[in-house]
Amino acid sequence: MFIDQNEFTIVAISLFFIGLSGIMLNRKNIIVILMSIELILLAINFNFVVFSIFIDDFLGQIFAFFILTIAAAESAIGLAIYVIFFRIRGTVSIDYINLLKG
Amino acid sequence: MYLSIVFFPLASFFLSLCFGKYLTSKGVSIITNFCIFFSFLLSLIGFYEIGFCRCPVYIKLFCWIDSELVDASWGFFFDSLSITMCVLVTFISLLVHIYSTSYMSHDPHQSRFMSYLSLFTFFMLMLVNSDNFLQLFFGWEGVGLCSYLLINFWFTRLQANKSAIKAMIINRIGDLALTLGILSIFVVFKTLNFVVVFSLLPYVSNYTFFFFNVDFNIVVFTSLFLFLGAMGKSAQIGLHTWLPDAMEGPTPVSALIHAATMVTAGIFMIIRCSPIYEYSNVILFYITFVGALTSFFAGVTGIFQNDLKKIIAFSTCSQLGYMTFACGLSHYSVALFHVLNHAYFKALLFLSAGSIIHSLSDEQDIRRMGGLQRILPFTYLMISIGSLALMGFPFLTGFYSKDAILEIAYAKYNFAGVFSFWLGIFSASITAFYSIKLLYLAFLSNPNGFKHSFQLVYEPFLSMILPLALLSFCSVFLGFLSKDLFIGIGTPFWNNSIFILPSNSNFLDVDFLPFYVKFIPFVLSVLGSVLSIFVYFFMPNLFFVLCTTNEVFSLIYTFFNKKWFFDRLQNEFIASFLLKLGFNFTYKIVDKGFLEFCGPNNFSMYALFLAEKINNIKSGKINLYAFLIFTFLMLFISLGTIFHFFYGFVDFQVCFVYLSCIFIKKLTLDFGIKY
Numbered sequence: 001m002f003i004d005q006n007e008f009t010i011v012a013i014s015l016f017f018i019g020l021s022g023i024m025l026n027r028k029n030i031i032v033i034l035m036s037i038e039l040i041l042l043a044i045n046f047n048f049v050v051f052s053i054f055i056d057d058f059l060g061q062i063f064a065f066f067i068l069t070i071a072a073a074e075s076a077i078g079l080a081i082y083v084i085f086f087r088i089r090g091t092v093s094i095d096y097i098n099l100l101k102g
Numbered sequence: 103m104y105l106s107i108v109f110f111p112l113a114s115f116f117l118s119l120c121f122g123k124y125l126t127s128k129g130v131s132i133i134t135n136f137c138i139f140f141s142f143l144l145s146l147i148g149f150y151e152i153g154f155c156r157c158p159v160y161i162k163l164f165c166w167i168d169s170e171l172v173d174a175s176w177g178f179f180f181d182s183l184s185i186t187m188c189v190l191v192t193f194i195s196l197l198v199h200i201y202s203t204s205y206m207s208h209d210p211h212q213s214r215f216m217s218y219l220s221l222f223t224f225f226m227l228m229l230v231n232s233d234n235f236l237q238l239f240f241g242w243e244g245v246g247l248c249s250y251l252l253i254n255f256w257f258t259r260l261q262a263n264k265s266a267i268k269a270m271i272i273n274r275i276g277d278l279a280l281t282l283g284i285l286s287i288f289v290v291f292k293t294l295n296f297v298v299v300f301s302l303l304p305y306v307s308n309y310t311f312f313f314f315n316v317d318f319n320i321v322v323f324t325s326l327f328l329f330l331g332a333m334g335k336s337a338q339i340g341l342h343t344w345l346p347d348a349m350e351g352p353t354p355v356s357a358l359i360h361a362a363t364m365v366t367a368g369i370f371m372i373i374r375c376s377p378i379y380e381y382s383n384v385i386l387f388y389i390t391f392v393g394a395l396t397s398f399f400a401g402v403t404g405i406f407q408n409d410l411k412k413i414i415a416f417s418t419c420s421q422l423g424y425m426t427f428a429c430g431l432s433h434y435s436v437a438l439f440h441v442l443n444h445a446y447f448k449a450l451l452f453l454s455a456g457s458i459i460h461s462l463s464d465e466q467d468i469r470r471m472g473g474l475q476r477i478l479p480f481t482y483l484m485i486s487i488g489s490l491a492l493m494g495f496p497f498l499t500g501f502y503s504k505d506a507i508l509e510i511a512y513a514k515y516n517f518a519g520v521f522s523f524w525l526g527i528f529s530a531s532i533t534a535f536y537s538i539k540l541l542y543l544a545f546l547s548n549p550n551g552f553k554h555s556f557q558l559v560y561e562p563f564l565s566m567i568l569p570l571a572l573l574s575f576c577s578v579f580l581g582f583l584s585k586d587l588f589i590g591i592g593t594p595f596w597n598n599s600i601f602i603l604p605s606n607s608n609f610l611d612v613d614f615l616p617f618y619v620k621f622i623p624f625v626l627s628v629l630g631s632v633l634s635i636f637v638y639f640f641m642p643n644l645f646f647v648l649c650t651t652n653e654v655f656s657l658i659y660t661f662f663n664k665k666w667f668f669d670r671l672q673n674e675f676i677a678s679f680l681l682k683l684g685f686n687f688t689y690k691i692v693d694k695g696f697l698e699f700c701g702p703n704n705f706s707m708y709a710l711f712l713a714e715k716i717n718n719i720k721s722g723k724i725n726l727y728a729f730l731i732f733t734f735l736m737l738f739i740s741l742g743t744i745f746h747f748f749y750g751f752v753d754f755q756v757c758f759v760y761l762s763c764i765f766i767k768k769l770t771l772d773f774g775i776k777y
Contacts, residue, residue, distance in 0.1 A: 024729045033724075097724060 008050040015043035030085075030092040034078045041071040103144055104159050104180055107188055108231060110141040111195070111223040118220065122213030130213040131203040134220050138199050141223070142192035145185065152185045153587075156597050160233065167236070174294055177233035183438065183599040186588075187230040187370055190442055191363050194449050195223040197569035198358040201453055204565040205354055205460060215255060219358065222248035226363050230370060235284045235294040238371065242280065242335065245364045246273045252359060253351035265347040272344040276334015276368075283327030286311070290320050300377040300601070307381045325378045325385040328371065329392075336368030336422050339396040343668050345419055349411040353456030356411060361418045361452050362445035369425045369441055373434040373600060380432060380603040387518045390430030394522035397423025399666065401529035404536045406662035410458065410466050413540055414451050417492060420529055421448070427522040428507045431514050432606040435596055439588040440503035443581050447491035447500055450573035454484040457562045457570070458544065462555045468540060473549035477559045482545050484570045489537035491577040493627050494530060499581030504530065506589055506612070508623050513611035530623050534630035542638045700766075 022036030045064045052060025086092050114137030118130040125133065152158055163176040180188075199219060206212045225248060229241025246269075254266035284294065290306055291299050309320040332338070337345040348360045359365075372379060372389070379386055397420045404416035421444045428437035458474065458481055459466055475482040487498070494504040508530070511523035549556060562570075587595055591609055637644055648655045661667065719730070745754075 020732065024725050024732070026725060094724060 005050060005054050009047070012043045012047040012050065015046065016040055019043060027094055030082060030094055030097070033094075034075055034082070037078075038071060038075060041067060045071075104148060104161060104178060105163070107141050107144045107148060107192070108178065108224065108227045110137045110144075111220045111227065113137060114220040115217050115224060118213050118217035122217065125213065127207070127212040127216075130216050131199075134216045135196070135199050135203065137220065138192060138196045138223060141227075142189070142196045145188040145192050148180060148185050149189050152180055153182050153595055156182075156594065158182070158597070158599075162233075171292075172288070172294070174234050174236040176237065177295075178231045179233035179296065180231060181599040182595055182597050183370075183373060184230045186438065186442065188227060190445055191223060191226045191230065194358055194362040194445055195219065195226075197449065197572060198354045198453070201357075201456070201566055201569045202352075202354045204563045205456060206352065211255075215252075215352070218248055218251050218255070219354070222252065222359060222364070226367070229367055233296055235287060235296070235299075238374075239277075239280065239284060242331075242367060242371075243277065245359070245367060246270065246277070246335075249273075249348070249359050249364055252355040253348050255352055255355065259350070262350040265344070265350040269344040269348050272341055273334050276331045276341055279327045279334070280331025280371075283324050283331060286313075286320065286324045286327065290324075296374070300375075303377050303381060319382070321378060322382045322384055325375070325382045326388070328375055328378065329385060329389055332368030332371050332426075333392065334368070335371075336365050336426065337396075337419050338368075338392050338423065338426060339399050340392075340668075342396065342400070342419055343665070343672060346407075346412050346415045346665065349409070349415050353411065353452060353459060356415070357449045357452035357456065360415065361448040365418065365422055366425070366441045366445070369422065369429065369437055372426070372429045373438055376429075376432075376434045377601040379429070380601055380606060386430050386432060386606070388430070390427045390518040390522050393423045393426030393428075393430055394525040395423070396420070396426065397529040398525040399423075401532035401536075403662055403665050405532060405539070406659060407536075408467055408469055408663075410455050410468050410471075410540070410544065411452070413468070413536055414448070414455060417451075417533060417536065418444075418448055420533060421492075423529070424504065424507050424526060427526070428510065431510050431519065431522065432602050433507075433510050433589075433609075434600045434602065435593075436503065436506050436510060436589050438600075439585075440507060442584070442588070443491075443499040443503045443577075446573055446576040446580060447488045447498075450484060450570065450577050451488035451492065453566070453570055453573065454481050454488060457481050457566055458485075460566075461559045461562070462551065463558055465551060465555045468543045470551040470555070471544040471549075472547040472551065473545070474559075475545040477556075478545075478561060480561055480567065480570075484574050485545070486541060487574045487577055489541055491581075493534040493537050493631065494623060495627070496624060497582060499577045499579075502581040502585045503589075505620065505623055509612050509615055509620060510608065512619050513608050513615055515611075527623055527626055531626040531630035534627040535634040538631040538634035539638060542635060547638065547642065 016039075019036040019039030019042075022039065023033055026032045026036070045067050048060040048064045048067070052058055052064075082092055089096060114134045117133050117137075118125070122130050148159075158179070158181040160180070161178040163178065165173075165175050167174045199216065202212075202215060202219065206215050209215065222245060225241050225244030227241075229238055229245060232238040232241060250266050250270045253269055254262050256262050287299055288294055289311065290309060291302055293299065303321070307319075307321050310317050311320055311323070312318070313323060334341045345360060345365065349356055351360075379389070400416045400419035400423060404413050404420065407413045407416060421440070425437045425440050425444070428434075428440060458471070458478065461478060461481075462471065462474075465471065491498040491500040494500045508523060508526050511519050511526055513519070514523075561567075587593060591613065641647075645659065649659050650656070664670070719726075
């Protein structure tokens, strides 16, 4: 099957950058960061699938499954951490997560 | 055996320096005297083997520097030239050692003095026996060091310190030139070994090489710079100013170093490098010119000096000029013959001057002496012999070499020959004038000194008499005895150690000179001495009266008495210019300005400044960090691509220069630093 990879790649890249800007420009909610990470992973998954079809090699699709699994696990862990964090600090706003400053 | 000639003095130096405290000054004197004596005996044997039996000795001791590029070894090359110098150096050194045992006996640091003398002897032997230029340079610097140490021996005297530093610095100027000469030899020949260099020299006589973007003939360049080095050591005009001042040292030092041996090192070097000089006629002419000027200049200055040792120092300078122009006329054997003869009578003069100074309680001004022939008859005899030999009185030692030099100059029918002949003749008569002046004022005139300096007068002890007697014997007979050996026509003695280009040689012309020419030096010397006696016998106040009544004469007198203002010239023009340059440019602008600005100072300041800027970035905001990480990651990944893309359009070296200019300018603006 012949596909126009340019269009698909553009979709993937725009998804990726939306996710990235979600991390960088977001100043409020920490849940949004988790969602953005999911979005980035989705973009990458999309890339994998597209190119696996483009070069007729299903290794990319297998890889996409792996990434899907890991993304699910990671978001579960992330949510767990947020819950604990909320219990301790009483907020999930990013402005208050500046412990790195020391 | 040959190595012991060189290393006996070194052993003597170490023994007397390290164990001087335990050996006492008497023990030190005995040890050093014996060491030098053995060295002298061995060099006499060597003189027989090498000079008479004609078998040169080459000893390669061990490697000094052995890289792919440079090879220099501690090698000793004993040929007729160097063994003759060995005999001379060890002989004079032995006599001076003996003399110093009594001359320095009142000094608490006598063992140090003896050790320095031995060290000097070692370095001098190292210099004359070296087989390569680097080792020659080692000996050269070593004798300079010993000269410094010995001039400065009485280091509490300010004048001695000044003279020692002056000697050191002016010798450094010469040494710089010598270094350049040696380096140019290395550039061309890739070796410093005498034998290799001299045998390859005819093949490179047309080579040129660039120095400061000027195209030089290699032979001319090398010989010029080697000669400039010799000028420093041998006190030729321009770099001579250290020699009269060096008389601040103890008198045995003046006799050994500043009359007999060290100052002839430059002459020795010229003779040793005769193959180089023979291929550059320009430099030979230059050498003749400088030598003749020196002999004339020093002679004229000598007339107007009043210090006993300075008069003799200037006569040394004048005789060195003779040797130099003999070299310039490419009669190296005659120059070496004059070196030998001059060593005998000049050491004699200095040592007897020392005995006068010693017995007159350190009075050096000849105007405050007089009448000494009644109380110091032996010294009078010695000084007379020395002076007569110096004047070239017939059949004394000086006569044979000095007249030979003048005849050679006459027989060279070109400008250099005529120039040096007439200047040489003139300075010969001047030599006679001041020698007789010295004799007359110190010994024959009425006593003019202070009473206390005459009260303690005594004739020297045996250990001071012995060297004087030996030297006077040499000054009377040795010239006659060794004339045919050293400068006789066709003498086989030199045996390849001296090279003379056949077109430069005029040995035969000398023998066919008109008879009256051979008489000119003698007649003029007699005239000079008669004039001197006339002036000082009938008009002892002549100079004083003229100076006080006639302003012009007073100016002339000052001019000559102050050594033609060479010191002032050097101090006020050259030295102060260099000092100002060093302070204003090198120190203030380069060292403390530019280097400090670009280097340590600003680096630390800019690091702090940058750190402050970077500090603001560190806000603890996660999204900012994420942004930075991402941006720089992308930047570094695509760096290669960016460079590759711009490679065809931009010159990155220029960019770097431009960026660093911006950087420096930004620094200046940021910190308000002014140049």
